[in-house]
Amino acid sequence: MRFAKDGYVTIALAWSAVAAGTVLWIPSLILLLPVAALVLWFFRDPDRVPECGPEGWVSPADGEVVEIVSVDHPYTGTATKVGIFMNPLSVHVNRLPRAGTVEYMKYVPGKKWMAFADKASEDNERFYLGFHTDCGPSMVVQIAGFLARRIVSRTRRGGRYDRGQRFGMIKLGSKVDVYLPEGVQLKTSVGQKVFAGKTCIGVCRHERTD
Numbered sequence: 001m002r003f004a005k006d007g008y009v010t011i012a013l014a015w016s017a018v019a020a021g022t023v024l025w026i027p028s029l030i031l032l033l034p035v036a037a038l039v040l041w042f043f044r045d046p047d048r049v050p051e052c053g054p055e056g057w058v059s060p061a062d063g064e065v066v067e068i069v070s071v072d073h074p075y076t077g078t079a080t081k082v083g084i085f086m087n088p089l090s091v092h093v094n095r096l097p098r099a100g101t102v103e104y105m106k107y108v109p110g111k112k113w114m115a116f117a118d119k120a121s122e123d124n125e126r127f128y129l130g131f132h133t134d135c136g137p138s139m140v141v142q143i144a145g146f147l148a149r150r151i152v153s154r155t156r157r158g159g160r161y162d163r164g165q166r167f168g169m170i171k172l173g174s175k176v177d178v179y180l181p182e183g184v185q186l187k188t189s190v191g192q193k194v195f196a197g198k199t200c201i202g203v204c205r206h207e208r209t210d
Contacts, residue, residue: 001044001046002044002045002046002047006043006152006169006171010039010043011039011040011043014032014035014036014039014040015036017032017035017036018032018033018036041089042088042089042092043092044091045091045093045166046091048095048164048195048196048197048198049197049198050163050164050197050198050200051198051199051200052187052200052203053203055203055204056187056200056202056203056204057097057098057135057163057178057180057184057187057200057201057202057203057204058095058097058098058163058164058196058197058198058199058200058201059084059095059097059178059188059194059195059196059197059198059199059201060084060094060095060096060097060140060176060178060196061084061086061090061092061094061095061176061194061196062084062086062090062091062092062194062195062196063084063085063086063087063090063175063176063193063194064084064085064087064191064192064193064194065082065083065084065188065189065190065191065192065194065201066083066084066085066175066190067081067082067083067190068080068081068082068083068186068188068189068190069081069083071179073139073179075103075104075128075130075137075139076130076136076137076138076139076179076181077137077182078182079138079139079179079180079181079182080179080180080182080184080186081177081178081179081180082177082178082180082186082188082201083175083176083177084175084176084177084178084194085175086170086174086175086176091195091196092169092170092171092174093166093168093169093196094140094142094166094167094168094169094170094176094196095164095165095166095167095196095197096131096140096161096162096163096164096165096167097138097140097163097178097201097202098131098133098134098135098138098163099133099134099160099161099162099163100131100132100133100134100138100160100161101131101132101158101159101160101161102129102130102131102155102156102157102158102159102160102161103130103131103132103137103157103158104128104129104130104131104139104157105127105128105129105130105153105155105157106127106128107126107127107128107151108125108126108127108128109125124143124144124175125143125144125151126141126142126143126144126151127141127142127151127153127168128140128141129141129142129153129155129167131161133181134204135181135183135184135204135205136181136182136183136184137181138178138179138180138181139177139178139179140167140176140177140178140179141176141177141178141179142168142170142174142176143170143174143175143176143177144170144174150170150171151168151170151174152168152169152170152171153167153168154166154167154168155167155168164196164197164198178201180201180202183204183205184202184203184204184205185202185203185204185205186201186202187200187201187202187203188200188201188202
């Protein structure tokens with residue numbers, strides 16, 4: 001099992017505490033071992049294989065689809081927004097749903113509403129990542145939730161990323177929105193459990209080269 005690089009320090013601290021407890025006070029392991037195991041579980045980063053062909057879009061996050069609505073954004077234009085709620089036990093590493101080049105990045109400070117609430121997409125702290133694909137402009141939005149305390153995005157403007165490539169994570173319960181271009185046929189529904197880099201959430205109706 002591989003682990004997210006953003007968790008290396010936390011993992012090291014947790015297991016250092018276990019080592020110290022082993023030497024200094026054995027009964028402390030009753031508390032320290034479960035905490036250290038939970039830290040490992042939270043930062044797990046399994047490899048994934050897409051369930052759809054080359055025309056497919058994969059989920060950017062593990063979790064449950066909680067909303068599907070039509071939206072309009074200056075970068076994407078008219079698009080279908082798919083909101084995915086990540087609970088504290090989900091894999092929290094995020095992936096690009098489609099190969100593309102990053103063109104738009106914007107951080108917006110905000111509140112800490114429960115991530116599954118509709119207003120979280122507009123009011124919570126969030127990071128917009130817009131990228132150009134063969135099906136048109138798309139965007140992934142990392143949204144901090146009630147428990148989330150840090151949004152991590154390891155991307156750069158002008159960078160080219162593959163479908164399913166890791167680009168960041170959100171620590172603890174949170175939400176990820178993905179804006180699917182008009183040229184994408186939706187293949188998911190509210191209530192579906194999805195997995196980042198694996199579950200097919202849409203397919204390109206046609207290819208674009210602009």
